[in-house]
Amino acid sequence: MQNLEALKNLLYRLADDFLIMGHRDSEWIGLGPILEEDIAFASMAQDKVGYSLSFYTLLHELGEADPDTIAFKREAIHFKCAQFVEMPIQDYAFSLIRHFFFDYAADTRIQALKNSSYDKLRDLANKISRELKYHCMHAKTMVTQIAKGNEDGNSRLQEAVNTAFPMALSLFEPTEFCEELAQAGICPTEASLQKEWLQRITPLLIEASLSLPQVPEPNPYYGGRKGYHTDYLDELIQEMTAVIRLEPEAVW
């Protein structure tokens, strides 16, 4: 198969982003500011872990280890997720803004993959894109309501945007496979996806009276796609695999 390494790299990035983001979302269970938000984050976590399983299954079909092994028996250095998704949940404002940035970015990429030249990825993108509409809708509604609600809500969200935006750009960190994937029609370049994402979120932020900050160059949050991660990822993996390590051969 042509472009196999590039394709696997893309699938790992997709799967690992969804797995780690899903786990971070699930940390809101029992902590949400209102019960409805608790449930929303739990549902979105479930969806995202589900997507990661679908991508790990595709990787398995391409010769990689089985999904459980990939998800739970790798060291942090082998993960391809962006540093953005590794960050702790912090407060609700940060998590809400991360959810807004992440889901619009994921939706932008998945929409593009509906035209991928790789048919299995295209099928999966068709399925996932329908569900991601709910994630984007939720993010947009909550951000708009809170940012337009009162000054306190607006300033807290603005602070979260200032912190999260440079991190969010790590979702579009260029990789050595970017050009190859674009030329093969598998996935557009990271630069073009980032541009499209910005075109989608900018009017929504303006509507919510929020603005994007300047970002230092080079972006200090780059590295995740190459296996350079924060210590937070390692801690999260330890937590995720605590049960498996107790009884490695247990059957569920």
Add this chain to the structure above:
Amino acid sequence: MVNEIISKTTLLDYLQEVKDPEIPTISVVDLGIIEDVKIEAGNKVCIEMIPTFSGCPAIRFMQLEIINCLKKHGFTEVEVKVAYEKPWSSERITERGRKQLLEFGLSPPPRIKGEIEEKDLEQAICPKCLSQNTVIKNPFGPTLCRAIHYCYNCHETFEQFKPL
């Protein structure tokens, strides 16, 4: 005993016994998650199913229930594959299924033509009074497939099986 190959219709009738554990009035057949059925000689059957929402935790349970059900009906070899990559749509729910959702107190999803759009997600019919004068409160309800809406007519919140 004559090794007679049963028809697909009979097999789908058997599968009416397997219900969605989260909505026990609707069967896997009426939910539209049975994609393909292959019946082979020697009491062997191969089923392909599609999960509703990707993260649906009930899919494993329904997979096992289908195997149990068909073994009970005399099949010796039952294989149930889950096609995670195939998109399920709420348009696959049968008319009977939509009535069963309503019986359970869940608003059936609005009918979708073509690509689903954001405005489709906001529409719902109140399962109590059938009013369409409703508003979406949260796209995420107690399970992945349910959203929370509010009826301006009854002044009560209700759950909807989400359009997809």
